[in-house]
Amino acid sequence: MIKVTCAIIVDADGLVFAAQRSAAMSLPLKWEFPGGKIEPGETAEACLIREIKEELNVEVEIVAALPANTHQYPSVTIQLIPFVCRLILGEITLKEHLDFKWLSKDELLALDWAEADVPIVKYYLNFKYD
Numbered sequence: 001m002i003k004v005t006c007a008i009i010v011d012a013d014g015l016v017f018a019a020q021r022s023a024a025m026s027l028p029l030k031w032e033f034p035g036g037k038i039e040p041g042e043t044a045e046a047c048l049i050r051e052i053k054e055e056l057n058v059e060v061e062i063v064a065a066l067p068a069n070t071h072q073y074p075s076v077t078i079q080l081i082p083f084v085c086r087l088i089l090g091e092i093t094l095k096e097h098l099d100f101k102w103l104s105k106d107e108l109l110a111l112d113w114a115e116a117d118v119p120i121v122k123y124y125l126n127f128k129y130d
């Protein structure tokens, strides 16, 4: 099983950042929360901060952890480990993704998410914090 972290980046207005995988990536054109695979010896939190810097060229701060979701794709099983985050430094620049959107809670579920993300979107919609 591959452990993958992902960031649910929320802005000051409560909009959530979603990124579209490129045609060249696995799960082409699916929407996801940015992040990536945990490297040997790395914590999930350190992985998340590293991946967000690599993929979006920004720094995020972790606000909360949500439950992980294990999902079996035909060729791989992943454990997707989500963190609610906020941006603390920089302007988002897409380094790997095709597109991005900032979405309100009402709009989130309508996106064509990678399958592993659907339960995580639902956890987020039930998640209360201030």
Ligand SMILES: Nc1nc2c([nH]c(=O)n2[C@H]2C[C@H](O)[C@@H](COP(=O)(O)OP(=O)(O)OP(=O)(O)O)O2)c(=O)[nH]1
Pocket (backbone or CB within 6 Å): 004, 005, 006, 025, 026, 027, 031, 032, 033, 034, 035, 036, 037, 076, 078, 080, 114, 115, 116, 117
């Ligand atoms: N980063 C990220 N990956 C996700 C999400 N949902 C989901 O199923 N995945 C999958 C896609 C990949 O198989 C794996 C993440 O690996 P990665 O982000 O390092 O992607 P990658 O393109 O290098 O992966 P791969 O082509 O080598 O499989 O988890 C998500 O929300 N964020």
